[in-house]
Amino acid sequence: MAIAYGNVYVAQVAMGANSEQTLIAMREAEAYPGPSLILAYSQCITHGIDPRLGLKQAARATASGYWPLFRFDPTMRKRGMDPFRLDSTRPPIPLEEYRENEVRFSGLMRTRPDEAREMPIQAQRSVEEKYRIYEGLAARDGSRFVPHWEEV
Numbered sequence: 001m002a003i004a005y006g007n008v009y010v011a012q013v014a015m016g017a018n019s020e021q022t023l024i025a026m027r028e029a030e031a032y033p034g035p036s037l038i039l040a041y042s043q044c045i046t047h048g049i050d051p052r053l054g055l056k057q058a059a060r061a062t063a064s065g066y067w068p069l070f071r072f073d074p075t076m077r078k079r080g081m082d083p084f085r086l087d088s089t090r091p092p093i094p095l096e097e098y099r100e101n102e103v104r105f106s107g108l109m110r111t112r113p114d115e116a117r118e119m120p121i122q123a124q125r126s127v128e129e130k131y132r133i134y135e136g137l138a139a140r141d142g143s144r145f146v147p148h149w150e151e152v
Contacts, residue, residue: 002035002037003072003084006074007034007035007074008034008035008036008037008072008074009028009029009032009034009035009036009037009071009072009073009074010036010037010038010039010070010071010072011025011028011029011036011037011038011039011070011071011072012038012039012040012041012067012068012069012070013025013026013038013039013040013041013069014040014041014058014059014061014062014067014069015040015041015055015058016041016054016055016056016057016058016059016062017041017058017059017061017062017063017067017069017088018062018069018087018088021069021071021087022040024071025038025071026038028071028073032073032074032075033075034074041058041061041062041067042054042058043057043058043102046103046104047102047103047104048101048102048103048104048106049101049102057098057101057102060093060097060098060101061098062088063091063092063093063097063098064091064093064094064095064096064097064098064099064127065090065091065095065127065128065130065131066095066098066099066127068086068088068091068130068131068134069086069087069088070084070085070086070087070088070134070138071084071085071087072084072085073085082137082138082139082140084134084137084138084140085138086134086135086137086138090131090135091127091128091131094124095120095123095124095127096120096124099120099123
């Protein structure tokens with residue numbers, strides 16, 4: 001949603017997936033002459049992940065497409081470049097491989113088995129669609145991102 005404003009630096013990062021991308025995003029956000037927002041993947045105790053394995057789970061989140069890495073830097077337009085950069089590859093593992101490690105998902109099978117069988121299918125479709133949208137944004141000409149207020 002913040003990207004829609006057109007003048008906000010936005011990044012989605014996961015230290016366990018790509019520490020270099022995380023550092024770049026932090027530096028870019030700090031240097032950006034306006035509002036910046038960094039969304040960082042972080043597990044919580046209710047996910048049921050051993051804290052020592054948190055970075056590996058973050059890598060799985062990105063590899064499954066659940067948490068794609070990207071940066072949106074409005075200053076790139078001034079250089080004639082696309083402000084949206086997709087920093088993660090097309091998901092190499094199915095979403096279920098990420099989800100199976102977390103009790104918040106496995107617990108659903110015990111309490112609502114019918115819904116739990118259908119949800120992974122819907123979730124996988126959602127992840128694939130989100131990634132297609134991000135690929136489309138990354139392939140656009142940067143001039144198409146000019147916010148309304150800059151055109152005047």
